[in-house]
Amino acid sequence: MDSRLRGNDIIMRFWNPIIISYKNLMATKLRSFLTILGVVIGVASVIIIMAVGRSAQALIIDQIQGVGSNLIAVLPGASNEDGPPASVFGIAVTTLTYDDLQAIRNSRRLPEIEDGAGYVSGSVSISYRDSSVNASLTGTTASYLNVEDSEIGKGRFFTEEENLNLSRVAVLGNQVAKDVFGDGNPINQRIEIGDQNFQVIGVFEERGSSAFGAQSQDDSIFIPLKTAQKNILGINHLGFIRLKVKSPDLIDSAKAGTVTILRDRHNIKDPTKDDFSVRDQASALETITTVTNALRYFLLAIGSISLIVGGVGIMNIMLIAVSQRIREVGLRKAVGAKNEDILYQFIIESATVSFVGGVIGIIFGVLISLIIALIGQALGYEWPLLISPVSILIAVVISIGVGILFGSYPARKASKISPMEALRYE
Amino acid sequence: MSNLIKTKNLCKTYVNGEVKTNAVCGVSFEIEKGEFVAIMGPSGSGKSTLMQMLGFLDRPTEGDYFFEDRNVVGFSDDELAKIRNEEVGFIFQSFNLLPRTTVFENVELPLLYFKNRISKKETERRVFEALKAVMMEHRVYHYTNQLSGGEKQRVAIARALVNNPELVFADEPTGNLDSKSGLQVMKILQQLNDSGKTIILVTHENYTSQHAKRLLKMQDGVLVSDEVIKNRLIADGESGLIK
Known part of the structure; x- marks a missing residue:
């Protein structure tokens, strides 16, 4: 066979x-x-x-990932990696400051960091002529645009000098601009935030909402960080810091470097006593x-x-x-x-x-x-x-x-x- | 010359709860190559049970069965299947053709289970040869449900012949046929016997049994007579008459 x-x-x-x-x-x-x-x-x-x-x-x-996979968040208050930070529960933790941000941005030990922005937030009412609108307020540094990859539609964003000078200038989220001014041009108009006069210098492009975490940029009004701290909120600390890392694979070393600098600045010897926490998207993912x-x-x-x-x-x-x-x-x-x-x-x-x-x-x-x-x-x-x-x-x-x-x-x-x-x- | 079949005290007992029934008991006989044997008896006489044991479809509960000098009583299922496949052909009363298949597919069936498969060409040659022997070669690709009863039985005979067996069993082969078709079938069986094949025919009809050369009579599970048939009938299938 x-x-x-x-x-x-x-x-x-x-x-x-x-x-x-x-x-x-x-x-x-x-x-x-x-x-x-x-x-x-x-x-x-x-x-x-x-x-x-x-x-x-x-x-x-x-x-x-749309929020930014190359971003690191520094939050005030300690927390373990898995649980939420204390600030989520509405407890104000005052350990993070503008000087911390500047130290991280300017450190030679952190070449991985491209830029960083500090944030404070609150809720305010905005008045224009006879009408008023409630909006969330974000006080931030001039580096916001770079860190968040945001684009200005009309006018301009404020500068770091305006921040340091406590200038009363405001940039409106797209939706806020529509709510307050309708079809009119908001640029150079004067509005009242709380009881203070601000000059509108710019309006953001519409961004849409992201599904997680960050509140919508469209519904917020942006003023310089220091102005918000001193004139509106009466605080000295930061809500949180966002750091932009040059590439996603540098995230781990950037996190480690940030932790070292902050422990150094806050005189923390024992890691379990950290008064801040550093997070990135990877752990959330x-x-x-x-x-x-x-x-x-x-x-x-x-x-x-x-x-x-x-x-x-x-x-x-x-x-x-x-x-x-x-x-x-x-x-x-x-x-x-x-x-x-x-x-x-x-x-x-x-x-x-x-x-x-x-x-x-x-x-x-x-x-x-x-x-x-x-x-x-x-x-x-x-x-x-x-x-x-x-x-x-x-x-x-x-x-x-x-x-x-x-x-x-x-x-x-x-x-x-x-x-x-x-x-x-x- | 040795015997093709030799049985010694063959018994088949069915046990149903407490009751034991002897379907066949103490049957001994010999069959030589080239014989045409009719096993006859009324229903319940044990003739079908005897045929099933002789045809390797069932095992005896007692006694010995020598086939070509091999005692097959201890054979495994697979060994019995091999003997059925290579050395035996079966013809049944109810034809047992597969539904929804052609004549060709039915006739080739035993060849599909050959241990050493033969080529497609050889398969075709054998199927056509077997169908020629029963004059059914004009119906090769017909479906079996398109055939008359007599034609079906001739196809079944072709299936029994396709493996070129030594021994052919016919269990009431004319039972479901009209007399003319029945005679045709008997004629073919006689022709096969003339060409040298051993035929064992099981029937309850005296008339049918008279076509064989030797008659074994069964009654109540026992062999009651074993005689040579004198003046055997010769079937002429063409005219339906008996010469």
Whole structure:
């Protein structure tokens, strides 16, 4: 026997049962359709859940990164890495100052830092002529524009001299400008913040809201940091500092350098007594990724249940098929089929059913994921369509696996039937 | 010359709860190559059970069964399947053709389970040869549900011949056929016997059994007579008459 024929043998060993199962499936179309449907729903839901989960995760991470992945935040008050800083709970911590900011910006030991900005915030009412509007107030340094990558639409941003001179100038967020001035030109108009006169020198471009953390620039009014501290809020400390690092891979060394400088300035020897905390996006991203991953796997587990239900459907149908085709089994055995021949025939048959269901399920799963992505995009989200080839491969393997797993019991049952009893069966 | 089949005290006992039933008991006989043996008896006489044991479809509970001098009583399922596949052909009362398949696919079935698979060309040659022997070569690619009863049984005979067996079992082969088709089938069996094949025919009809050369009569699970048939009937399938 030559090897070519042996190769043929292996192909035929699988090909014959596939042809046989195709014929049997076509003979009972509705039943086959319903069996396959169970697998289709299972596989499709797994693919949809995996795709939607990944897309939602990508959307969330993208939003966080949109805030700036090369930013470090320095917050007053100690906190461990995972918990929120004290200031979140409304406790005013006064340990961070403008001099700290200047020390970090000007330090020769921190070449990684490109720029930094200090922030204080409050809530104020803005009056123009007879109308007044409530807005959030941000006092910041001239470096704000560079650190936050913001752009001025009209006029200009204030300078560092204006900050140091406690100038009463204001830059309006896009929405605030519309609320106060309508369609009019705000530049060089005088407004009242609290009971003090300010000159409007600029208006920001519209920026849109970011999903996490930072309050919207559009709804805020910006004045020089020192002016806000002395004239409006009556404080000396900073709410927080943001540092812009030259590139994301320098974040860790920039954080370490910042910590060293601040401990030095605050005379802290024991790291557990830190009166500040340094954060970056990476730790937030890590937390979010952990949470969203957990959600994804949870959803995947639910999707897998429908796949198991589909498998039970296959088992049910195969058991019926075995008892309906008991005479066929008897005949095949009478003409020389061994027990394992019958076993393979039925296993391949159920694997074929689940494979076909798997392929159709993949097609539906991809289509529905695509539709969900299109709807998401139509609603204005940057919803990416993320279907990994790996998830499709897994779906195919799992669907065949389900067929083999749930088909093996009926197949074993069929293979054990004695030929004599099978032929006698009416 | 050695015997093809030799049985010694062959028994088959069914146990159903407390009740033991002897379907076949203490049956001993020998069959030589080239014989045409009819096993006859009323229903319940144990003739079908005997045939199933002789045909390697079932194992005896007692006794010995020598096939070509091998005692097959201790053979495994796979070994029995191999003998059925290579050395035996079966013809059943209800044809047992696979539904939704063609004549060709039915006839080739035993060849699919050959241990050493034969080429596609050789498979085709054998299927056509077997169909020619039963005059069904004009229906090769018809579906089996398009055939008449007589045609179905001839296809089943072709399936029994395709592996070129030494021994052919026919279990009530004319039972579901009209008399003309039945005679055609008997004619083919006689022709096969003339060409050297050993035939074992199981029937409850005296008339059908008279086509064989030797008659074993069963009653209540026991062999009651073993005689040579004198003036055996010769079937002429073309005219439906008996010469």
